[in-house]
Amino acid sequence: MKAIKLLGVAFIALAACQGAKEDSPIEVYNSTDQEKEREILQECFQYVSENDTFRMSFRPDGPMVSGELAYRYYQKDKSAGTIHGTLQDSLLVAEYRFFSEGDSSTRQVVFKRFEDGWKEGYGPIREQDGVVVYEHLDSLDFSQSVALVSIPCDE
Numbered sequence: 001m002k003a004i005k006l007l008g009v010a011f012i013a014l015a016a017c018q019g020a021k022e023d024s025p026i027e028v029y030n031s032t033d034q035e036k037e038r039e040i041l042q043e044c045f046q047y048v049s050e051n052d053t054f055r056m057s058f059r060p061d062g063p064m065v066s067g068e069l070a071y072r073y074y075q076k077d078k079s080a081g082t083i084h085g086t087l088q089d090s091l092l093v094a095e096y097r098f099f100s101e102g103d104s105s106t107r108q109v110v111f112k113r114f115e116d117g118w119k120e121g122y123g124p125i126r127e128q129d130g131v132v133v134y135e136h137l138d139s140l141d142f143s144q145s146v147a148l149v150s151i152p153c154d155e
Contacts, residue, residue: 041059041060042057042058042059042067042153043057043058043059043060043150043153044056044057044150044151044152044153045057045117045118045148045149045150045151046148046149046151047117047146047147047148047149049146051073051074051075052071052072052073052074053070053072054069054070054071054072054146054148055068055069055070055072055148056068056069056070056083056111056118056148057153058083058087058092060087063086063087063088064084064085064086064087065083065084065085065086065087065092065094066082066083066084067082067083068080068081068082068083069081069082069083069096069098069109077100077101078100079098079099079100079105080098080099081096081097081098081099082096082097082098083095083096083097083109084097085109090112090113090114091110091111091112091113091137092109092110092111092112092113092118093108093109093110093137094108094109094110094111095107095108095109095131096108096109105132106130106131106132107131107132107133108131108132108133108134110134110137110140111148112140112142114142114147116147116149117147117148117149117150118147118148119142119145119146119147119148120142120145121134121137121140121141121142121145122140122141122142122144122145123135123136123139123140123141124136
């Protein structure tokens with residue numbers, strides 16, 4: 001009987017020393033499949049003309065979004081910064097914190113997803129707590145904007 005108890009304790013000790021199992025949360029989080037899934041969560045878009053380039057990338061986390069946005073106009077001010085906002089249906093509403101010509105600024109940006117890509121909305125603006133925002137999100141004009149199309153995020 002004593003030998004059986006000793007064998008049982010040895011078995012439990014051996015099982016405990018084997019380390020993390022393949023399906024433990026640590027192993028699942030660090031698995032190759034999970035790394036690919038995290039990469040897929042980032043989406044990247046751009047518009048390139050003969051002289052201008054606009055790029056946007058973001059990671060959705062439920063309805064929340066964070067990412068980067070850059071405008072590179074030919075022979076004009078360039079800006080690059082971060083976006084933080086919400087994604088609801090086909091509308092991305094975010095705060096854009098950026099640097100342009102050495103100055104830091106914040107303004108609201110609104111993009112709508114169309115069949116041909118994301119287009120930025122424009123309309124009457126006002127300042128609210130030091131941030132430029134649109135007066136009416138429901139009446140923005142998306143027809144004067146170029147479409148940012150999906151691209152691989154490693155470009």
